[in-house]
Amino acid sequence: MRIDIDDLSSLEVADFLAAHVEEMRSVTPPGSKHALDLDGLRKPEVTFWTVMDGKVLAGCGAIKAIDPSHAEIKSMRIAPEYRGRGVASLLMQHIFDEAKEMGFSRLSLETGSFEFFLPARKLYEKFGFDYCEPFAGYVKDPNSVHMVKVLRA
Secondary structure, X not given: OEEEEOOOOOHHHHHHHHHHHXXXXXXXXXXXXXXXXXXXXXXXXXEEEEEEEOOEEEEEEEEEEEEOOEEEEEEEEEOHHHOOOOHHHHHHHHHHHHHHHOOOOEEEEEEEOOHHHHHHHHHHXXXXXXXXXXXXXXXXXXXXXXXXXXXXX
C-alpha cells in the first residue's frame, strides 16, 4: 500500500469521492451531512491523500486546517472491498504522522451518531479520540458526534 498526497485531478478519485458524498446523503438527514465535495477538498487549507494498492484506489482521507495548531479530519473513506483489512488504521496513522509534521497539535472530526457510523467511531476510539463538544462552527446535532485527539510530539 502506498499513501500519497493527491491533487484530486483524476476521474477515479472524483468518482470515488462522488460515491462517498452520495453514500453520506443516503444515510444522513438533510442538514447533517458535512462531507466535502471536490471543490471543498481543493481549498488551500486542505491536504488530501489517497491509499493505493498497486493501481487500485483503496481509500482516501484529508485534513483541513482550522488554525495553525488544529486540523479537522475530512473525507475518510475506504473502498468496500478493502474494509476490515487494516487500510483505515494505516491511513489514520499516516494522517497523525503528517499532521504532527505540519505542526498540528490537535485533530478533531465530526461523524454520524447512528449505527451506520459505528465502525468509524470505533476506529477513532481505537486511535485515542475522545468525544467533545462541537468545534469550528459545527452545532449540536443529534445526528452528529464530535471527537478530538491531542497529538503527542
